[in-house]
Amino acid sequence: MEPPPIIFVYGVVQTQQDLDQLLVAFQGGPFHLLITALPSNVNLPEKENKFPQVSIYSLVDVPEILPRCDAAIIHGGHGICMAVLTAGIPAVVLPGSEQEQERIFNGKRLETMGTARCVPGNIEWNKVHNDIEAVAQEPIYRTNAQRWQKHIQQWRGPKDAWEQLVRLVSDTTSSIQ
DSSP: OOOOOEEEEESOOOSHHHHHHHHHHHTTSSOEEEEEOOOTTOOOOSOGGGOTTEEEESOOOHHHHGGGOSEEEEOOOHHHHHHHHHHTOOEEEOOOSTTOHHHHHHHHHHHHTTSEEEOOSSOOHHHHHHHHHHHHHSHHHHHHHHHHHHHHHTOOHHHHHHHHHHHHHHHHHHHHO
């Protein structure tokens, strides 16, 4: 039997009610949820066996975990948007209220790129379930995400920055001696 698709859930659960509604909306569904970045005021479910297809971690190595996931539900901050693009996975973006202009802009941009669905405003978890099902199972989202991943991999920015930092430290160390 094939394992269920893994959905990375990052930064969208803000209240206990959010977590409870998320778990109910996805209970018994075809996905395994990997939930992280919960605020300290959100309590984990008491009976874990009630939600066998849910893993909750306070902190994860996002660049390590994301490529192993099939899709993501994210808040739309710049960092996590770049992380899903770099990993080549599609997403559903839940940027929150109209006051979150940057996140709405990022989510709409991912939507325009064909890698995500953006759902601003109040979260309706049953709709989120339908949206994540679409981006996880409709091949065009993954195809587009992987196309952007290849584009990003051509950038030398991080590698160049690292090489310059190493060179700078080496030059500084040798001049001190």
